[in-house]
Amino acid sequence: MSATNTLRNEHVQMRRLEKIIIRCYMRLYAGLDIPFSDLEKMVTIMSEFLDTIHYSREEDAYFPCVGSYGSLKEEIRAFMIEHEFSRRIASNISKYLQKWKSGENGSEPVARFLKTYAIYLNDHMAKEDKFFDIAEKDVLSPEEEKLMYEEFRAVSAVTTKIDEMIKSIDYLEQTEWMKS
Numbered sequence: 001m002s003a004t005n006t007l008r009n010e011h012v013q014m015r016r017l018e019k020i021i022i023r024c025y026m027r028l029y030a031g032l033d034i035p036f037s038d039l040e041k042m043v044t045i046m047s048e049f050l051d052t053i054h055y056s057r058e059e060d061a062y063f064p065c066v067g068s069y070g071s072l073k074e075e076i077r078a079f080m081i082e083h084e085f086s087r088r089i090a091s092n093i094s095k096y097l098q099k100w101k102s103g104e105n106g107s108e109p110v111a112r113f114l115k116t117y118a119i120y121l122n123d124h125m126a127k128e129d130k131f132f133d134i135a136e137k138d139v140l141s142p143e144e145e146k147l148m149y150e151e152f153r154a155v156s157a158v159t160t161k162i163d164e165m166i167k168s169i170d171y172l173e174q175t176e177w178m179k180s
């Protein structure tokens with residue numbers, strides 16, 4: 001395994017979340033129900049897997065390592081801005097979910113921000129996947145790939161958290177509303 005492949009594999013899990021989010025906002029727009037607890041699970045995955053784990057690996061390790069060669073700086077800058085954008089969308093989903101729960105307003109803002117999040121995910125990951133290919137082929141040495149990978153693996157609490165998050169994604173894929 002390498003650092004680049006670790007991040008690619010995380011994107012595979014994030015693609016699964018993207019599909020769940022799309023199904024979810026389409027149902028909400030159609031006036032159909034989604035349990036609040038399932039929506040809260042999605043918000044947790046956004047914050048504890050995407051933000052705390054995946055973005056941190058990119059921002060604190062992978063991007064600085066690629067950027068240290070002076071290459072792909074513009075792309076890295078754009079990715080960091082997009083991460084911030086996605087944090088704002090996620091916090092809006094969470095905020096409007098609470099309002100909806102307390103009867104303040106309906107599902108519409110939640111559906112709208114979920115849709116924005118899905119569009120962001122698709123766009124961001126498509127660009128990063130191309131970036132990974134270039135970084136892997138032209139920038140990073142095999143030693144750096146290995147060292148970063150080992151660094152990722154070193155924190156066992158993070159590995160446990162990822163397993164837990166993947167179980168949450170498994171659960172969401174198996175819900176009645178996903179299958180119907």
Ligand SMILES: [Fe+2]
Nearest residue numbers: 055058079128
């Ligand atoms: Fe990213």
Ligand SMILES: [Fe+2]
Nearest residue numbers: 007054058128
């Ligand atoms: Fe990423």
